[in-house]
Amino acid sequence: MTSRTPPSEQRPPRVRLFSRSSWPQARHLADVLRTETVGGALLLLGAVVALTWANSPWSDSYTRLGAWVPWPGGASAHLDLNLATWAADGLLAVFFFVVGLELKREFVAGELRDPRRAALPVVAALGGMLLPALIYVGVVLSAGGDGLRGWAIPTATDIAFALAVLAVVSSHLPQGLRAFLLTLAVVDDLFAITIIAVFYTxxxxxxxxxxxxxxxxxxxxxxxxxxxxxxxxxxxxxxxxxxxxxxxVHATVAGVLLGFTVPVLARRGTVADGQPAAASDEGGLAERLEHRWRPVSAGFAVPVFALFAAGVTLRGSDLGALLTDPIVIAVVAGLVFGKSIGIFGSTYLLARFTRAELDEDISWSDLLGIALLAGVGFTVSLLIGDLAFGAGSTTDGRVKVAVLLGSVISAGLAATVLVRRNATYRRVAERERLDADGDGVPDVYQRPAGA
Missing domain, CATH: 1.10.287 (Helix Hairpins)
Structure with a gap:
């Protein structure tokens, strides 16, 4: 008589959201987080210096510096740009080159290689971009429709700024959530690049x-x-x-295209960490170039852009009128509510309809903190504001205030949620670092599948 397998054993195992990635990917993630965290601190410093300088008695020197044209004879080649434009169009090309390398790596050897694992950050990024855009359009239309061109401003997440906040308030976040935040930001950048190329050319x-x-x-x-x-x-x-x-086309798109051309996998015939290079992403040219250029991007290009982009003069302004301006309200609402509800809601719906489960070390409150943190928009949001309304215009100044305000509110709310979970994160991190056999690879990455 043939035995029958119990129905519970016939069901495929449930997918776990935010599960731990492989050890090589975890090491790469740790390297990226260290660089971006330092870069985020420098980005914040650049923004603070810009705001202080623009509202000081020496504000005229700040304006003159940004408006200075180093090569006034370059009009025929479209290179008669002032310093502020060079920072936005030139230095940010380095930032987007690194984004292109990271995107290529994610699609070839990272989280986005597996469609099942890619579904979560892609769906979350889409939700975190569509809802802020809809909120912005709704608020602006209700006030008369002036300013619709800036609909994409609250759709972007600044990963460097967000990771800097994360490092301060919750340094022991589980690896799965850290990887999700980074991959979400990478996908977010891909969509932002597409928006810039299609709608702001x-x-x-x-x-x-x-x-x-x-x-x-x-x-x-x-x-x-x-x-x-x-x-x-x-x-x-x-x-x-x-x-x-x-x-x-915005010149930063060139950086992304160049990044896409770089191979991720090491060439056949070389060896990386004792494995045939054709079977490993370690030692690939994309990883080496990213390791070389990410510090330039995070440590110089983005902070200098922040220095020229974040300086908005508030002296003599009617703060009441500024804070009730429809564009300011639309941007702040999009970043604070649109980002968090879009990311959290789309992830919850994905789990609900696919019957997926959170990893055992993670709770929904952790995801809420990450979703709130994604509302920290800075670099790309300011860039889109410049493209939408013109750098230095009155509306662009209001956009800068709104982006800064929305980012600060999002960071504060995220800190309130995440700091309460830091003790739990610390216990998880200690377990992940355990290496009983002393081989340099934490034991948690050596468990058999399904263990």
Whole structure:
């Protein structure tokens, strides 16, 4: 007589949300978090200096510095840019190059490689972008519709700023949630880049954009062959940037395209950490370039952008009128409520309809804290504000105030939620660091599947 398997044993195991990734990915995540946390502190410093300087008796010098044009004769090549524009269009290209490397790595060897694991950050990022945009549009339309062009301002998350807050209030967050926040921000950046390229391109010129394919193609040929000659790659990258800028597409898109060309997996025939390189992402060129350029991005490019972008003069302003301005309300509401409800709600619905479960070390209050933290929007939000209303305009000044206010409120609410869970996080972190056999790999990453 044939025995029958109990129905409970026939069901496939439930998917666990925010489960721990592999040890190589965990080490890469730790490296990224350390760099971004320091970068976030420098970003905050740049913003504070900008606000202080712009509201000091020397505010005129701040304005003159941002408006200074280093190369006034570059109009024919669209390079007669002032320092503030160079910071937004030039330095942020380095930031987006690193984003392109990180996106490529996530799709080839990271969390986004597995469709089942990719579904969560993708759905959460979509929810965290759609709802803020809808809230912004609803608020602005109810006030007459003036300012609809800025609908994308509250859709972006600043990962460096968010991780800096996280490092201060909750340094023992479980690895699964940290990975989720980073991957969510990476997907968020991908959507933000698409929005900038599609909706905020002015005076599009197809010829320079097509011409940019030549230096990008040569750059791709060299990196695919493992040729990392700086004297060749940097001029090609600059040429690609200049041509994309001349096309009317925002020049930072060039950084992303160049990042996408870099191979993630190490070339066949080399060895990384004792494994055939063809089977591992460790030692790949994307990881090495990211390791080299991320400190430049987080430690210099983004803080300098913040120094020129965050300075808004409040002296003599009617704060009551400013805080009741529809655009300010729309941006703040989008960042504080849209981001948190969109991310938390979409994740809850995904778990509800797929019957997935949270990892055993994580609670829904942890996710709420992360969702609130995603409302910290800065770098890309300020950039979109500049593109939507014009850098230095009156409306752009109100956008800066709104982004700063919404980010501070989101950070404060997230800190209130996460600081209460820090003791639990500390116990989890101690368990994750346990390495009984002394092989350098925590035992939690060596458990058999399903254990």
């Amino acid at each position: 002015a005076d599009f010129q197809p010829v320079p954009l097509l011409a940019a394919l030549l230096p990008i193609g040569l750059f791709a040929l060299l990196v695919q062959r493992g040729r990392t000659w700086w004297w060749a790659l940097i001029p090609l990258a600059v040429a690609a940037w200049a041509l994309v800028h001349a096309s009317g």
